[in-house]
Amino acid sequence: MTNDEIRWFVLPPTQNFETWRSVLRSHAQAQGLSVVEVVAGNEQITLDDIVLTADLDFARLVGASAANTTVLDLPPFVDLTDCAPADIPFRVLxxxxxxxAAHDFEGRFTSVDASLPVPFADLPALEAGSRSPSALEIHLQNALAFLNQGSAEWSPEIFSYAKGVGGPDEAGVLDITGRPRLAIHGPYIFLTRGVWRVTVRLSFDADAAQKPYQIQWGGSESYAEHDFSPGRSGIYEITLEHEWPTHAATEVRLLLLQGAFHGQITLHGAVVQRVS
Structure with missing residues (x-):
């Protein structure tokens, strides 16, 4: 099999994913080709098949390679349709x-505006999706801008917060009254391989500023960390760097290291930037 006889087509999650999958399948079948959609992982695949999948990691395990795979460069999108609040981090992951994984691919990464390889060289234009994204989906879409721009703003809305005793019901605002705990965490977005810097912007009121904290940036087992105590109220920026050897999940974690009777923290957001 040569590079001109590609049979694996990877469609990363995008806003009109189902439309893309349907159009590609129908277009190939209209040419008399056999199409297999990898969904469960137990599909039977033969050398004559055109294989469609959203999961490049899985495709590699069952034979996809740089020589026989095309990844379509589609606008990234996290679809939260029918997703319960408790399940959102898992959907994001x-x-x-x-x-x-698609953006880390070292093979053919093709813009859909360019000439696609056979059998999709004359693929018709797709109609835009009809559903307007939710506010949270827009925040996540903006957070994924680092894929093409090398940096992105991660808004307070995409992070998770420990429950406080009181305080305003506002994204990014946290009442720290209570025991030592993980106060802020998330957003569970995978980064591509490389060294990434995060700059977190936090404000502390007079009570919260007297407490000790640790901030972490990285994965669950490997991460950069910084211990600090603000000492006085105000807005602070904290910058950390960490290296990802391959695409992997990432998290900002703010730990309250001492119990508190009063205090409020506000996360104003974070900027993520590729260093190398």
Whole structure:
């Protein structure tokens, strides 16, 4: 099999993913080709098949390579349709893993505006999706701008927060009253390989400023960390760097290291930037 006889086509999660998959399948079948969509992982695949999948990681395990695979450069999107609030981090992890894997691909990464390889060289234009994204989906879409721009703003809305005793119901605002705990964490977005810097912007009121904290940037087992105590109220920026040898999940974690009777923290957001 040569590079001109590609049979694996990877469609990373995008807003009109189902439309893309349907159009590609129908277009190939209209040419008399056999199409297999890898969904469960137990599909039977033969050398004559055109294989469609969203998961490049899985495709590699069952034979996809740089020589026989095309990844379509589609606008990244995390679809939260019918997703319960408790399941959102898992949906973000799954979708951004597939997206980051596609952007880490060292083979053919093709813009859909360019000439696609056979059998999709004359693919018709797709109609835009009809559903407007939710506010959280837009925040996540903006957070994925680092894929093409090398940096992105991660808004307070995409992070998770420990429950406080009181305080305003506002994204990024946290009442720290209570025991030592993980105060802020997330957003569980996969980054591509490389060294990435995060700059986190936090404000502390007079009570919260007297407490000790640790901030972490990285994965669950490997991460950069910094211990600090603000000492006085105000807005602070904290910068950390960490290296990802391959696409992997990432998290900002702010730990409250001492119990508190009063205090409020506000996360104003974070800027993520590729260093190398």
């Amino acid at each position: 799954d979708a951004t893993r597939k997206i980051a």
